[in-house]
Amino acid sequence: VGERIMRHLGIHLLAELVECNTGSLDDLDKIKNFVIQAAVAAKATILQSFFHKFVPQGVSGTVIIAESHLSIHTWPEFGYAAVDVFTCGDRVMPYIAVQYLIGELEAKRHETREITRGYNVAEKG
C-alpha cells in the first residue's frame, strides 16, 4: 500500500476588482449573470448558485461548482468587488473566470493573488 503525496489539491484566486462600473455592482441580475457566465467560461460544472441584494447597496453571491466555488461580494460605494475562484483539477480554468469578470465589471484596476490549497497532503493507498 503506497502513499500518494499531492503538491496541491486546488488553486484559489482572490481577485480585487477596483474602479468598477458602480451601476453593475449594485445590480443583482447583472452580477448573477456575470458570475454564472464566468463559471461557464472557465468550463466549470455548476451545481447551485445563490445571490443576495443588500439594502441600501451591494450584492453577494456564490456559485458552487463540482470543482469548488466562485464567490463575489460587491461594495458599489467603493467601486469594489471581491472575487474568489477556487478550483480543483486540471480541467477548469480559474484565470478565465477572473478575466471575464474584470471585463464585464469594467474594472480599471485589479490584482489577483493565487493561493494553493491542500498542499503536501497525503492519500493513504
Add this chain to the structure above:
Amino acid sequence: VGERIMRHLGIHLLAELVECNTGSLDDLDKIKNFVIQAAVAAKATILQSFFHKFVPQGVSGTVIIAESHLSIHTWPEFGYAAVDVFTCGDRVMPYIAVQYLIGELEAKRHETREITRGYNVAEKG
C-alpha cells in the same frame, strides 16, 4: 465632498485543516451542522446555506452571511478540508469560526492564512 480611504473592507481567512476525522469529512449532515454552528459562533448573520455530497466522496458547502461567506470543501481520502471564512466589519469574529471547525473536525494539523480584502479603496462622498 470628501473621500474616505478604507485600509481594508474585509478579512479573509484561508484555513488548511489536515489529518481530520475522515468519517466526519464525508458526512454531509455533520459538515453542514459544523459550518453553520461555526457561523453562529462567529456571530455572523446567516442568509442562506447550500451543501453537496460528492460521489464517491467529499462534501462542499457554503454559508452566505450578511458579512460575506464561509465555505468548506473536503477531501476525505486526504483527511483534508479547505475552509474559508470571509468577513467584513468589526462585529464578526472569523478566527472563532476557524477554531470551531478545527475542533469539530479534529484536525491534527492546521494552517490559517489571513488575507485582507478591499484595501486602499476609496468611498466617494
